[in-house]
Amino acid sequence: MTNVTDIRRETQSQAGSRRELGHLSDEAVLALVSRGDEAALGELYDRYGRVAYGLALRIVRDRSLAEDAVQEAFLAVWRSAGSFLAEQGKPSTWVLTLVHRRAVDLVRREERRRADPIDELSQPTGEATDEEAWLRAQRQVVQEALRKLPPDQREAIELAYYGGFTQSELAERLGLPLGTIKSRMFAGLRRLRELLAEAGLELDAP
Amino acid sequence: MVHEEAAAFALDALDGDEAEAFERHLEGCPDCEHGLEELRFAAAALAFAVEPTVPSTSLRARILDSGAQARVIPLPRRRRPTLLAVATVAAACAVVVAAVRPWESGDSPVGFRRYAATGASATLLVGSSGEAVLAVRRLPPPAAGTVYELWVIERGRPRPAGLLRGPLATLTRPVPPGATVAVSLEPVGGSPRPTGPLLLRAETT
Numbered sequence: 503m504t505n506v507t508d509i510r511r512e513t514q515s516q517a518g519s520r521r522e523l524g525h526l527s528d529e530a531v532l533a534l535v536s537r538g539d540e541a542a543l544g545e546l547y548d549r550y551g552r553v554a555y556g557l558a559l560r561i562v563r564d565r566s567l568a569e570d571a572v573q574e575a576f577l578a579v580w581r582s583a584g585s586f587l588a589e590q591g592k593p594s595t596w597v598l599t600l601v602h603r604r605a606v607d608l609v610r611r612e613e614r615r616r617a618d619p620i621d622e623l624s625q626p627t628g629e630a631t632d633e634e635a636w637l638r639a640q641r642q643v644v645q646e647a648l649r650k651l652p653p654d655q656r657e658a659i660e661l662a663y664y665g666g667f668t669q670s671e672l673a674e675r676l677g678l679p680l681g682t683i684k685s686r687m688f689a690g691l692r693r694l695r696e697l698l699a700e701a702g703l704e705l706d707a708p
Numbered sequence: 709m710v711h712e713e714a715a716a717f718a719l720d721a722l723d724g725d726e727a728e729a730f731e732r733h734l735e736g737c738p739d740c741e742h743g744l745e746e747l748r749f750a751a752a753a754l755a756f757a758v759e760p761t762v763p764s765t766s767l768r769a770r771i772l773d774s775g776a777q778a779r780v781i782p783l784p785r786r787r788r789p790t791l792l793a794v795a796t797v798a799a800a801c802a803v804v805v806a807a808v809r810p811w812e813s814g815d816s817p818v819g820f821r822r823y824a825a826t827g828a829s830a831t832l833l834v835g836s837s838g839e840a841v842l843a844v845r846r847l848p849p850p851a852a853g854t855v856y857e858l859w860v861i862e863r864g865r866p867r868p869a870g871l872l873r874g875p876l877a878t879l880t881r882p883v884p885p886g887a888t889v890a891v892s893l894e895p896v897g898g899s900p901r902p903t904g905p906l907l908l909r910a911e912t913t
Contacts, residue, residue: 552760662721688715695750
């Protein structure tokens with residue numbers, strides 16, 4: 503019997519190839535990518551494409567620019583997966599770092615920056631797949647951790663990460679010395695790391 | 709002791725010069741290097757706080773297509789005598805980034821048009837469907853933390869066309885008639901738009 507998940511996966515994957523690499527760890531998938539395996543690149547995209555696109559869209563606020571950012575980031579993954587593997591970081595962190603940097607580069611050139619608060623978690627509609635449930639849980643953990651940060655640290659982090667502002671622009675915008683902005687971002691991001699560790703957050707897709 | 713600047717770097721909140729300066733600092737500071745990994749994890753986690761959104765279905769295909777075109781494959785030297793002669797490539801180069809169309813990699817380059825570049829000693833070869841190879845002579849290796857990135861500029865709009873890692877590179881996007889091919893120095897990983905000066909330019913007709 504075909505269920506909704508199967509149908510969705512079918513449409514996400516190239517014709518005929520179901521997610522055969524679904525059982526592999528992110529590291530293993532990335533190792534295949536570094537050897538030029540296109541199916542592995544597709545698998546990585548299936549795992550992080552929606553988060554990547556949601557992030558890029560949040561920053562650039564334009565569907566076409568957001569797709570450019572995601573495409574360029576995944577192409578960078580394809581080109582340099584081998585050198586990344588040697589550094590032994592987390593693949594998801596790396597992929598999202600690349601997406602973020604591309605999106606910020608684009609938005610700084612286009613002068614589209616805005617500073618809206620992040621959307622609160624909405625109620626799920628209909629039945630969620632495993633992946634959707636996992637993403638939703640991740641979202642909840644990160645949003646809760648953000649809420650636990652001192653407001654001034656949270657503000658600096660959100661304006662920088664989601665708004666694409668540089669530290670100097672933030673200092674000017676908030677009317678604070680640059681050193682204060684640096685300290686808030688540093689203390690806030692380090693505290694966020696601790697809170698995420700306490701919540702047992704892992705960024706690898708299930 | 710982790711430098712405070714590491715958090716701003718992890719959040720991409722440094723401008724170009726600051727980021728470059730921090731990257732140089734990073735090379736000699738193992739504390740920062742380790743600390744940065746942790747801060748990057750926290751920064752990347754912020755991506756998960758945003759509503760995940762399904763992009764257009766064509767994006768997946770575009771990514772896989774551009775991946776296929778950027779494939780690194782050995783150049784079948786024996787069957788490309790003309791190309792090699794024209795390009796005067798260093799014979800020691802064992803593997804080059806090759807073939808816009810890997811499935812055609814065995815074809816001889818008959819029908820390529822040749823353009824000289826300005827700014828550096830280089831030759832651009834463009835095939836009938838826009839597939840292009842750039843051969844560069846005596847370009848110094850890029851400084852640490854930087855790469856040579858290729859651009860196809862059409863109507864004033866530069867689009868990334870892959871990296872130049874040796875004397876010969878195949879562009880990852882076709883070069884339409886009248887477009888300009890250029891090379892600039894960019895941070896590792898490349899940039900979506902040129903941020904450094906264009907070191908060489910080849911204008912096609």
